[in-house]
Amino acid sequence: MTYCVGLLLDEGMVLLSDTRTNAGLDNIATYRKMFVFEDPGERVIAIMTAGSLSVTQTTIARLQEGITDIEPDPTTSIMAAPTVLQAVQIIGRTLADVAEDVSDKLERSSQSAAASLIVAAQRKGGGMRMFLVYPEGNFIEATADTPFLQIGEHKYGKPILDRVVTPETTLADAKKAVLLSMDSTLRSNLSVGMPLDMVVIARDALRVTEETRIEPDDADFKAMSLAWSEALRDSFTEIPS
DSSP: OOEEEEEEOSSEEEEEEOOEEESSTTOEEEOOOEEEEEETTTEEEEEEEEEOHHHHHHHHHHHHHHHSSSSOOTTTOTTTOSSHHHHHHHHHHHHHHHHHHHHHHHHHTTOOOOEEEEEEEEETTSOOEEEEEOTTSOEEEOOSSSOEEEEESOGGGHHHHHHHOOTTOOHHHHHHHHHHHHHHHHHHOTTSOSOEEEEEEETTTOSOSEEEEEOTTOHHHHHHHHHHHHHHHHHHHHSOO
16 A cells, blocks of 8 residues: 655645555565656656556656657646646546556456556746646645645544644644654554655745655654654643543
């Protein structure tokens, strides 16, 4: 399974994904689910993936192929599309086409061809935008009322986001929020696992401003997890019965 989360804030965008995939208890592996495409100063697009690995990998490969064409076509290259919305439409079409191509083969082996994506992007002259792309290729957009999107095993990490994240949340607090959201998911679902990939895109930077891989032995993440557990226990004790 997977857990990916993206925050759209006044100061920028924060994205976090795990890397675990599994096709049964004895077939667990690590695959990157965070992909960044950027032309610094012109545009930056980050994509996080969840669902069928064959579908998501093929989708990313086709998007990369469209970018590297000798003469990139604005209708097929997300780096040549004139707007962020049109780039997301390309991504949605590609995801839907790949899912349709492989669905028959996967269904014969009782596997799902479903996959979903979170796309965070900004191009020169435009604002930051974040979308959740569904398996059928349609999508919804993050708003000021709902400034975060999740895919995969999202239910365990949602409560903290509901309580603390607003568009005014700072990037520093946003990083803390997504990491604690992931920590809650890691504790409750063994199908989500480390290492973690985190990307920060500051407003109007038009490039990735921070990219981090957090390994299982990361001391800072362990300390944050411990502090959060202790804070929850203390708060629980202090609430009157």
